[in-house]
Amino acid sequence: MSVNETQPKPLPSGSTIGILGGGQLGRMLSLAASRLGFKTHIFCPDPQSPAFDVTPHKTVAAYDDAAALQRFAEAVDIVTYEFENVPAATAEILSRIKPLRPGANALAISQDRLAEKAFLASKNIPVAPYRAVETNADLADAIAALGLPAVLKTTRLGYDGKGQRTLGSDADLAPAFADLSPKPLVLEGFIPFSKEISVVVARSLTGEVKAYDPAENVHRNHILHTSTVPATISPTLARQAGMIATAIVIALDYVGVLGVEFFVVPADGRETLLVNEIAPRVHNSGHWTEAVCLTDQFEQHIRAIAGWPLGDPARLADVVMENLIGDEVLALPANLDGDTQPHLYGKAEARPGRKMGHINRIGRN
Amino acid sequence: MSVNETQPKPLPSGSTIGILGGGQLGRMLSLAASRLGFKTHIFCPDPQSPAFDVTPHKTVAAYDDAAALQRFAEAVDIVTYEFENVPAATAEILSRIKPLRPGANALAISQDRLAEKAFLASKNIPVAPYRAVETNADLADAIAALGLPAVLKTTRLGYDGKGQRTLGSDADLAPAFADLSPKPLVLEGFIPFSKEISVVVARSLTGEVKAYDPAENVHRNHILHTSTVPATISPTLARQAGMIATAIVIALDYVGVLGVEFFVVPADGRETLLVNEIAPRVHNSGHWTEAVCLTDQFEQHIRAIAGWPLGDPARLADVVMENLIGDEVLALPANLDGDTQPHLYGKAEARPGRKMGHINRIGRN
Known part of the structure; x- marks a missing residue:
């Protein structure tokens, strides 16, 4: 839906929001929607989805089950999703019946690393060199152009370090290519970054x-461990990151919350930013917002897609978010400090x- | 369950918490339990209960349906409630099968105004004079002792101004008595209070x-309109209120969150406190905690009844909570300011x- 259409009416509280994906992000979106008085309906192929525990309305079906998708879309008022790998055909079926927010173009761009880099580069947003x-x-041509080390990645369906190989020497090329091909690939030049930061941004x-x-x-191990706020960067760089994130959602004519990951790269005694990737959804590196912000990223996403005014993202305290991976969660609740806000996802099995879950350690200013 | 028993084991995340009552308090308790990875099961006679929208597990049955209560207790790990008027027989059935927290004695005392006042007075906690x-x-004897004006109340099942009459002159006595009797009644002396305050307290x-x-x-109109924090009272009086609330939960051997309402009474140029009433549950005047506290009252209640360590109740900002009564809710979301955090209950019909719902207006310090 374009923001240039006639001024949209806000979705009334009490309406039903359909959520594709029943993992922890879908679950936290559902909880936030409930706080605004919305009903939610979760669509996920996994019958053990954690999000199924927070709403009475669910569809257990494959993401390419056209009949199930149609029934789902007819049962809800708008549709959103917790992951960027929604198949294009799925998005097409849903958006024919009900508003899909964020829109299909954000999905098409963000689920393909090449399309994403081309899009960002076309908007003069700095990205790592790639081929x-x-x-x-x-x-071989790409290595000749970008040098070694470099990172070879599948263009699609990579996450948490899956679908990528770091190439350190010529001997790594053939095994990495054999391992990842015949999928379309992208080679990214090695970035000597000093820090990774991210910005969660919302557009209504x-x-x-x-x-x-x-x-x-x-x-x-390629999985987010901690997000610390404030980041140890200059106010200028922080503002730049916010401006780049803003430019991206405007360029995409985006509706909802979007995560932008950056590399901070030292150059000539100062620091510059490169965009690593974008995610058209609430983001793990924004889970700290629930503990210390006037409006958290989950409520912000629901407000945005429902056509409500955005909330204030201002932060009331410093915070460190730490993911609980596998059996790290078993240490709770025994070692739960008073200033720690836990959020557990209700997953039955703590696989490696x-x-x-995650915890937010709140530092009072 | 007495805290003097063997050190209890915390209820593991993933367990099921049974909640008696499907109104907004049950709904918000369920959402908080979900954030800690618990499942919830709501028991309520009203098939339209708002809490039924935030969990797939529900029982629609009367509070005196012994068979339904038994099945419910067997399906959950612990039981809590959103309202103090749980019948004693209901509490008895449930607590035979699973831990009921807070315990039956808190219910027995708080659902009867006379028992409550007698209990508080026996602990040297100041209450309004009563007969x-x-x-x-x-x-007639009570009026002779306490004077006019005074307030005649039913001892049980009063809330939001229901079940009470203010007596201003002798002519009011007979109609008020005729209206409220033959229920057991209590006459409370008129308290020339300057303010009403409340403290939400938790005991693990x-x-x-x-x-x-x-x-x-x-x-x-006898319904809570706003709760403002900080209250305009001296630090000494604020400390006293906290100490009285603490004394009450200790005296009750209480587990969970409890609300204590006070009158602030000017006397001899200073202010003193009288306890108006207590509520063995999360409290409307604690809804502000969700917007600005490290741990909100709903999570605190769940932590307490689950045998988890309590969270830090520290407050990060000033706040005004305002209830949205009847069609006041229809003004949202249009007039939603950025610094306002709304919480809507998903009730279908905005009856007078x-x-x-409620909103929290957050004032940054």
């Missing part, structure tokens, strides 16, 4: 934009590498 | 106690006098 790779010869149906403070992110 | 009234002669299964800052409450 498309379909053949071994492409890879009327075009209003609000960005949260940047978070500084630390990964472990699985995000089971 | 039990069963006959017209009792009423291990006896830990934490109190929130006092809120200053304004009523309209019905609590439909």
Whole structure:
């Protein structure tokens, strides 16, 4: 839906929001929607989805089950999603019946690394140097252009370090290509970044934009470990990050919350920003907003897609968000400090590498 | 359950919390339990209960349906409630099968004004002067002792101004008595209070106690209109209110969150406190905690009854909570300011006098 259409009417409280995806993000979106008086309906193929525990309305079906998608869309008032890998055909079926927010173009761009980089570059937003790779010869050409080390990635369906290989020497090329091909690939030049930060930004149906403070992110085993706010960057760089995130949602004619990951790159004694990737949804590195912001990212997303005015993203305290991976969650509640706000996802099985919950350690200013 | 028993084990995340009552308090308790990874099961006779929209597990049955209560208790791990008027027989059935928290003694005391006042007075906690009234002669004697004006109330099942009459002159006595009897009644002496405040306090299964800052409450038509924090009282009086609330939960061997309403009474150039009433549950005058506290009253209640450590009740900002009664809710979302955090209850029909939601206006310090 374009913001240039006639001024949209806000979706009344009591309406039903359909959510594609029943993981922790879908669950937290549902809880936020409930706080605004909305009903939610979760669509997910996994009958054990954690989001099924927070609403009586669910559809258990595959994402390409056209009949189930149609019934789902007819049962809800608007549709949103917790993950960017919604198939294009799925988005098409749903958006024919009910408003899909964020829109299909945000999905198409963000679910393909090449399309995303091309889009960002076309808007003069700085990204790491990259080359498309379909053949071994492409890879050799790309290495010649970008040098080593470099990172070879599938263009689609990668997350948490899956679908990528770091190339350190020529000996790494053939095995990495064999491993990842025949999927379309992209080679990204190695970025000697000093920090990773991210900005969660929201744009409303009327075009209003609000960005949260940047978070500084630390990964472990390619999975987000902590997000710390404020990030240890200059106020100038923080403002730049917010402006880039704002430029992206405007360029996409976006509605909802979007996460933008940046590399902070030292150059000539100062720091510059490159966009690593964008995610058209609430973002793990924005979970701290629930503990310390006037409006958290989940409520902000629901407000945006419902055509409500955005809330204030202002932050009342410093905070460190820490993911609880696998059996780390079992240490709770025994070691729960008073100034720690836990959020657990109700997943039955604490498998290694699985995000089971997070905690926010709140530092009073 | 007494805190003097063997050290209890915390209820593991993923367990099921049974909640008696499907109104907004049950709904907000369910949402808080979900944030800690618990499942919830709501028991309520009203098939349109707003809490039924935030969990797939419900029982629609009368509170005296023994078979339904038994099935419910067997399906959950612990039981709590959103209202103090749980019948004693209901509490007895449930607590035979699963832990009922807060316990039956808190219910017995708080659902009877006479028992409550006698309990408080026995603990040297100041209450308004009162007399039990069963006959017209009792009423005449009580008026002789306490004077006019005074307030005649049913001892049980009064709320939001229901079940009470203010007596201004002798002519009011007979009609008020005729109207309220043959229920057991209590006459309360008129208190020339300057303000009403309340304290929400929590006690854990291990006896830990934490109190929130006092809120200053304004009523309209006998229904809470606003709660403002901080209250305009001296630090000394605020501390006293917290200490009285703490003394009450200790005296009750209480587990969970409890609300204590006070009158602030000017006397000899200073202010003193009288306890007006207590409520063994999360409290409308504590809804501000969700917007600005490290741990809100709903999560605090769930932590307490689950045997988890209590969270920090510290407050990060000033706040005014305002109830949205009846069609006041229809003004949202259009007039929603950025610094306003709304919480709507998803009730289908905005009947006059019905609590439909609330907003928290957050003032940054």
